[in-house]
Amino acid sequence: MTVETAPVDPGTIPPHALRRVIETALEEDAPWGDVTSETLIPADATATATLAAREPGVLSGGGVFVAVMHAVDPAIVAELHVSDGSRFGAGDVLATVTGPARAVLRAERVALNLTQRMSGIATATAAYVAAVSGTRARIVDTRKTTPGLRALERYAVRCGGGHNHRTSLSDAVLAKDNHLAVLLSRGTAVEDAIRSARERLGHTVHLEVEVDRIDQIEPVVHAGVDTIMLDNFTTAALVEGVAIVDGRALVEASGGVSLDTVAAIAATGVDVVSVGALTHSARALDLGLDIDVEG
Template identity: 45%
Template sequence: MKPTYLTENSIRDFIAAALAEDVGDGDHSSLAAIPADAQNQARLLVKGDGILAGVELAGYIFKAVDPALQLEVLLQDGAEIKKGDVAFTVKGKAQAILTAERLVLNCMQRMSGIASYTHYLSSLIAGTGAKLLDTRKTTPNFRMMEKWAVVIGGGTNHRYGLYDMVMLKDNHVDYAGGIREAITATQKYLAEKGKDLKIEVETRTLDEVREAIETGGIYRIMLDNMSPALMREAVAIIGGKYETEASGGITEETIREVAETGVDFISVGALTHSIKSIDLSLKAYK
């Protein structure tokens, strides 16, 4: 099942904006060098190991450039890939294949890198019960594809933006005057606006955890930059009353220990802001 933010309209709008940025008033290289009626084919070559992502999106892109292009998918999104694999072939108007090439590769290389790292971190916490979350640390205007890649890699999406969930972070708490003040002001605001949004509050100390519990009316408590020992104590204090999320400075080396504290979720910004793209290439063939 696709995430709800992936609609036909949202995907179409993304592709239209991306093509407008790249193509402008025409792909003059292809228009100049390639006969308009030339037919050709190309295949997507994998040049690194990991998890494939963006195949479905590639289909949308090729269709947007030229509905007559024929895509034969050999490896689906989420497939484990290795150097030398062929993910798909595309046949049709040569000019159209060339126009779509860079957008397909730009999307798929980054999405595959994100899916691969998500898959890897998820494997490190397997069996603990903790789920891996992404964050809003995404590339402007590419968030939809980055979060899609997290799902393909086996992770879970956090809120999509500022509008679909309330997260009271440290600055909100400090500006509001404290945990209780931030929560109660938010509850009042939501009631006045008639909005039914889940509230998560970030805590930095056990005292803040206790204050959040005492105030109530929340959905999840974030444990920010706490040591695993402190986190374990916080989870015990919360006692299952609210969902728990670990965040802040979590690395490959520490994520297993964090997961074993009993937290429900672990959010890692590096899933989308610090990944290495998987090398892919679209090559013509006879």
């Protein structure tokens, strides 16, 4: 075993969100039952299975794996051997499962799909976090998540040591280029719109504005934002932008971020680097469920 202690506590997935995902996935996969197992596997057969890693990575979704098994049949006993956020090696056994064979077989694909996806995101995030080690920048996700799976994917980012951006459109103001284009088309100055928004917003609501040119920075910061997003800036322009802001707001870098570029971006002194690829481009990690059917 090559398991390491989890580097961070990723918290939990909201129970209602997890329940909704599992119910939808199981209904999609077996709307009228598992005709294969019900036809071929005796009703009294039992199975023992191991969740094994085919490649190294960072685990996320261990609790989801167990929850899927229990949702199919509470008689299934699933034991995790690795905690979410921990690293593992190829060949490591991550969990063991025992229970009615039909139920284990019905739960297998949904449990694997979710855990593989989440572990892929956690593993990718951990690589980005390692790349910016020694800088002040934190790695955060975006809203570029799989529809219906945001709660799970954002949890996976936390398992990899990353952080979450706003949860949804409902919990923070983030004025991006299209918002600003609408304002400008109506003759409204961006600075005036920011000041007006600040007056109307509650004191706990975060206000962020995206800019794509150096000359936009000072007016936006002066208007009173909490965070300014520098979108698709070169590293030289990021250094200049951080100097202009001079601590008056958090500085977020976005756009053109990859494992090849993230270290240089973080070294410019930005506070946050947002990476859509954490969720929209992460591949599923190769995990397998090896089943031994008895009786």
